[in-house]
Amino acid sequence: MTDLNIIIGGPQGGGIESAGQIAVKSLVLKGYNILGSREYHSNIMGAHSYYHLRAKEDKPGSLTLPVDALLALDAETVLTHYREVRPGGIVVYDPAVKATRVDSIQPMAPPLKERVKKDLESRGLPTTAEGALKAMESEGVKLVGLPLKAMLRKVSEEAKAPIASVSKTVNTLGLSAMLYMLGVEPGYIEKAISLQFAGKEKVIRMNVAAARIAVEYVREVYGEPEVLPDGPHKGKVRMVASGNDLVAMGKIVAGVGFLSYYPITPSSDEALYLERHKYVKLDDGMAEKVGYDRLSVVAVQMEDELASINAAIGAALAGARSSTTTSGPGYSLMNEGISLAVEAEVPIVVTLWMRAGPSTGMPTRTGQQDLLHSIFSGHGDAPKIVIASGDHVEAFYDAIKAFNWAEIFQSPVIHLLDKYLASAMASLDREELDLSKVVIDRGKLVDNPGEGYLRYKITEDGISPRARIGDAVMYMTGLEHTEDGKATEDPVAREQMMFKRERKMRKVLEVLPEEDKAVLYGDPDADVTLVSFGSTKGVILDAMKMLEGKGVKANFLQIRLLSPFPEDLVADILSSAKKVITVELNLMGQLAFLLRAHTGVKPDSQVIKVNGRPIYDYEVVEGVLKALDGAGRVVVSGGS
Secondary structure, rough: OOEEEEEEEOOOOOHHHHHHHHHHHHHHHOOOEEEEEOOOOOOOOEEEEEEEEEOOOOOOOOOOOOOOEEEEHHHHHHHHHHHHHHEEEEEEOOHHOOOOOOHHHOOOOOHHHHHHHHHHHHHOOEHHHHHHHHHHHHOEEEEEOEEEEHHHHHHHHHOOOOOHHHHHHHHHHHHHHHHHHOOOOEEEEEHHHHHHHHOOHHHHHHHHHHHHHHHHHHHHOOOOOOOOOOOOOOOOEEEEEEEEHHHHHHHHHHHHOEEEEEEOOOHHHHHHHHHOOOEEEEEEEEEEEHHHEEEEEEEEOOOOOOHHHHHHHHHHOOOOOEEHEEEEEEEEOHHHHHHHHHHOOOOOOEEEEEEEEOOOOOOOOOOOOOOOHHHOOOOOOOOOOEEEEEOHHHHHHHHHHHHHHHHHHHHEEEEEEEHHHHOOOEEEEHHHOOOOOOOOOOOOEOOOOOOOOOOOOOOOOOOOOOOOOOOOOOOOOOEEEOOOOOOOHHHHHHHHHHHHHHHHHHHHHHHHHHHHHHEEOOOOOOOOEEEHHHHHHHHHHHHHHHHOOOOOOOEEEEEEEEEOHHHHHHHHHHOOOOEEEEEOOOOOHHHHHHHHHHHHHOOOOEEEEOOOOOHHHHHHHHHHHHOOOOOOOOOOOOOO
């Protein structure tokens, strides 16, 4: 079966993102399932950026190393990734970079420079890009040199445009050469270029010219490659979308009326998607579900995250389905607003895209370090709902469910995702986003509450009838209050309201289906149970297959609902586990902490990764094998 792994690297601002997306589109058109993600520095221009892509006949749940092909658009890419190409793989590069010394690459991190120099010197090779190329060649990697300056001149002549105008096609030259060497026919590459730059005819012409020139050069110098077989999905209409895109789509389907945000990586792309698609006409089936045929989303960039959460609360009180989106540092600023929403029982959705902290940390790298932050945010006893999505499809449906739960339980809902899922692109079939499965439930929303309306009426389930501001006389405050909303410090009323809010969380556990709380994948009688949450799902499912090939039968417990924690369900599943290993992208073992706190189960071992890069399937395998050998905590560190 085809399992194709690619890295496309170059300077930030050098067209790495568009090259990656053209590669994705080419291979989707060819009929393959795709998973691809971009890794980039937090500065704007110049530093190393790369796109990591995997194409398979079945659905790839993870990225992996080593890769089959490396496109190096500069010397830094050669020197950063030369140890990540498998024997028999290919590297496409510009011979003009050969003489570049490691020490001369300004943006390259000094610790990486030292590691590269030490490795090349140990092999008796020069500490230059040429040394790294020779290291790859000695291990059976095929070198494909492209004279990019000469090729750009040819593009300039063919496109009848000055060199300055066609210089941005350098990424297309390299990418087309690499894809062709991997067996992708030129027609697919050209179609992908047309899709990537749709509506920009001049840009399409220049890039198609670059693709043809690159293919012609490779064919003449390196020969005709073997054609990559068509994948099983060739000819199907498919979607390619990032996690950011799918959360935004889910919000649109859910009927979001208001989104507030302050720009912060990696949440900004979700907000920008909603700004671009703020006027939506619904099909007849969806219109019947929600009661209207058009959606107009008010997406507002606020002055900061404090304003964002407060604006979202105001919109929710007015009756809109309301949301804000942010990342760790921004979420910190929202803590007061979270508490207000809990106290005033305001239904809002906060989309929290985790990244590598603490503080600003590594703003463009991934992590799962905000799990406890999301659960324990807000001062005082501030119970709320926290749901974590494991993949792109879950992200879409969870965005819809979050609005339902917010309104049913009149509570903030924190939708927990991470930077990896935000930027990862995946191919999807129409059937995977089935709108017939969508349910819209606005809970106890009343249009005509009548006289004597009590906003915080004491009920058996803790949930009061909810009216929009303006439909009844009501009081809303962040102070403790009586049933009618008026501030009070009476001890009896205080207890009533505290326990009322607690009952809502018990109701969450009572009514949510098991698949929204925790899911066990694999044989319940497995040798080892892997426990995790969020975007590690696909990686662990892929690793389970690899472990089976090594004689280890594993299952996987994905915890979906983190607050309120489904302790009875999780404890029941783990009661028969022979060995429990948690897999997390944080240092503290935050999920392991929750397991101990709620179920008394202490994991036998932990596999953790904290270097800001996604966890790979082979790393989970490596971690599990070491854990089975007795390691209490295994740290994995792959990626560049």
